[in-house]
Amino acid sequence: MEINSATEAFAALSQETRLRAFRLLVRAGPAGLPAGEIARTLGAAPSTLSTHLGLLQRAGLVSSERRSRQVVYRADFDGAGALMRFLMEDCCKGHKTVRAAVRAALGDEAAAA
Amino acid sequence: MEINSATEAFAALSQETRLRAFRLLVRAGPAGLPAGEIARTLGAAPSTLSTHLGLLQRAGLVSSERRSRQVVYRADFDGAGALMRFLMEDCCKGHKTVRAAVRAALGDEAAAA
């Protein structure tokens, strides 16, 4: 991942409504959620959410698929993984504190390694 | 880490000059770098960099200490770790793709676990 993709992804997550939308989609898993439901859940206008989801998509963090009349959005875990990896490798690799925090988040089996 | 700290940290890394400054400080390690040298390296006005560094600091990603006439900035690895952890736990935990990407970034000894 190069620096421009990284800033784009960080920008996508730098706004509360968008970060909430992304987390909602992560929790929804592979089934995803239709655009309208996300807008209703977050209490914003459909057009506003559409703009936000478009930005998340261009940043590679979500994908969309039309399903009849609805457009279903899903978290893009490859994209999210690439961003995590960028942060680790380009920013924090080799630094004990960060490695420990990440191992803790991964779970104990990784922490034991 | 709560959502507002997270958006603040993502916003701090969402701008190319700031992301470059942060990476520079990560590479510089615990010795850090004086503000002026960062500005010179990145080719921006001192006042511009000062604004950016202040924002990174408020976001908890760098710290600063006056050393005689210079102000030395350092990457805040606790802050960076907290952000990594937020991404993992609140956004991606339990998703194979992301876990694999992160293990790869941690290194093979963790990947084997």
Added chain:
DNA sequence: CCCTTAATTCGATAATTATCGAAATATGGA
């Protein structure tokens, strides 16, 4: 004390972003 160096704060301006209603597009059903 004055001078030099280093950095920050201030003030102005340009550029970008967030928001939403209205209009347009897409889909499926009567």
Added chain:
DNA sequence: TCCATATTTCGATAATTATCGAATTAAGGG
């Protein structure tokens, strides 16, 4: 075909952000 539903695109406006020069604050040395 006409209508209802779901979403996006457009256009306008408000708010935020990026940039930098000028002025200010801080520190050290003569």
